[in-house]
Amino acid sequence: MDFQDWEMLATLHHTQNITQAAQHLFLTQPTLTSRIKKLEEHYGVQIILRKRRGITFTPEGMQLAEHAIKMLHEQREIEEKLNNMKHQVAGTLRVGVSNFFALNKMPKLLRLFKQEYPNVEFQVVTGWSREMHRLILNHDVHLSFIKGDYPWKEQKELLYEEEICIASPWEFNWQDLPHLPRIDYYTDETMKTIVDNWWYQNYKQRPYINIQVNQVETCKEMVINGLGYAIVANLVVRPYPELIVKPIALKSGEAITRKTWMYYHEESLQLNIVKAFIRFIEGLDVKAL
Template identity: 75%
Template sequence: MKLQDWEILDALFATENITQAARRLFLSQPTLTSRIRSLEDYYGVTLIIRKQRGITFTPEGEVLARHARKMLSEQVHIEEKLSNMKQQVAGTLRVGVSNFFALNKMPKLLRLFKQKYPNVEFQVITGWSSEMYRRLLNHDVHIGFIKGDYSWKDHKELLYEEDICIASPWEFTWSTLPQLPRIDYNTDEKMWAIIDNWWYKNYKQHPNINIQVNQVETCKEMIINGLGYAILANLVVREHTDIITTPLHYPSGEAITRKTWMYYHDDSLQLNIVRAFVNFLRTIDVKAL
């Protein structure tokens, strides 16, 4: 089988849609369909079943698709090993990045790193920190940029710490906060836990949530336009001096913060590209970017 056949099976298994898989692989749908038929003829089994919307894999197809993912992973590892044997910083760095970090920090970091090492390429996966943590556990990425503390036996390095605060377009008093309009946004479970724990230790009533959005950047725009307050990390609104930020504190008086870490497996440092990137990060003030 060709490498492209493994990629086709993997893309179909991930998307369960011929159109989306073809688009992901930059193939025409007839080409992709023809390759699937050839694989079915070769193995003498039906691999996929077409539905009204998308496709589903047969048991035989699922076995082969999971094998395809394993083969692609082995291909990546052997390419990394061969590239590393050349004793140069080259190849593809695979990183998993939390959503805020991906939008506000990662583009600048990658640009600066590529200026120093022009022969590197990047594969960047974004999502919630909890998802990036799972990606790292599965060795899908070399390095994870993750908000919050997760159980981790290998290495992690603190990049920066930020205050959790009330971000408001107007002055307020703590006693009136439950009556004021609040804007909530989708985030990972650790951030939700921080917000809810603080709220219900200070108030008996539920917050007055009148707007719910998907992303913290959208939430920020709602605050800027005077539609309500939100509880978020202060770096989100750092550049907007007209937004009033009031840090949250534990009963002890200690500020409530959230840390952003760089997680990686120790054995990943055997790769020149990973070792170079980790050393590069140690020279950068990431919070100031």
Template identity: 70%
Template sequence: MNLQDWKMLSTLYETENVTLAAHRLFLSQPTLTARIQKLENHYGISILLRKRRGITFTPEGEELAKHAKRMLQEQRHMEEKLNNMRDEVRGTLRVGVSNFFAANKMPKLLQLFKEKYPEVECQVVTGWSSDMHRRLLNHDVHISFIKGNYAWKEKKALLYEEDICVASPWDFTWEKLPQLPRVDYFTDEHMRILVDDWWHQNYIEQPNITIHVNQVETCKEMVIHGLGYAIVANLVVRPYPELFIKPIIDANGDPLKRQTWMYYQEDTLQMNIVRAFVDFVQTLDVKAL
């Protein structure tokens, strides 16, 4: 197998879908299928089993896919080591980014970083903060931007804090909140627990959730159009002065806050590209981007 075979098997193993894997690899489905068949003929095994929805790997195919992932990791490490030996800031930086940060902060941050270090390429993956934490633990990324505190014994830097607030298209009183329509959205477990704990400390009634959406950005649009209130981090709704925004206060009388962190492993600072990026981010006022 060669580098392209490793990438193909690793992507198929991750996606469990030939169409999606072909899209990620910039290949046509027939080309991808032909390359799989070529490997099967070479090793004299079946690699994939077709299901009604997607694919699954045979035991032999799974062994090959795991080998491919190990080889890709070794390839990355070798390339990173060679780039580091040049004593230059260049190569590929792999970053995991939570959804809101990816949409609202990361484009400007990367633009500024690449202006300073034009030889750097960035591979960015996005998702829930819990996913970005997992990717960092698995060494799939060098750095993760994460909302909330996760179990982590390595290095992290606090980038900013923001109030958690109720944002509403109309004025409201706290007493009437359970009767008002609420727009809810999928979020990571830490935010969900934080909001749910506050609610049950203050109300006996369940919230009157009338709309549930996938993303906080969609939730914000629902609120702007008068369909209900939402409980969100302040940065989501701060640019909209027409909304009524009130910070949530905890049992001690302090504003309930959510923190955004940069997580990374100390040994990766030996790489010029990671050290340069960490130092660069720490010089910025990320909240103001």
């Protein structure tokens, strides 16, 4: 097997789907299927079994996939060590980024860092904060930008803290919220728990949710267009002064906030590229970007 075979098997292992794997590898499905068949002929074993939805590996195929993942990891490590030995800030920085941060902060950060270090490339994975937490735990990325607090015993930097608030297209009284249309959106469990705890500490009724969407950005657009209010982190609606924004608070009057962190492993600081990026982030006011 060569590097392309390792990459193909690792991608199939991750996606468990021919179509998705082909898209990740920028191949057509027939080309990917042909490469799998050639590998099966070479080893004289069947590697995958097709199911109605996706694929599953045979025991022999799983051995090959695990070997491929191991080889890719070793290849990545040796490339990082060689780049580091040049005493240059170069190579590929692997970053996990929570959805909101990826949309609103990461492009600017990467552009500014690239201006300072033009020989750096980026491999960015986006998703929910819990997924980014898993990636950094498994050493799949050099660092992760995570919204909320997750178990972590290594290094982390607080980037900013923002209030959670009611964002509404019209003025409202707090006691009227249970009867007003609310736009809800799919979010991670930590944010959902914060909002639910606050709601049921203040109201006996369930909220009147009349629109449910997948992303906070869609939710924001619904609010802007006067379809209801939403409970969101402040930075989501900060650029829209026409909205009525009021922070939610504990019974004590203390504002309820959510933090955004940068998580990384101490050992990653041995890499010039990681050390340079962390110092770069520490020198910025990320919230103001």
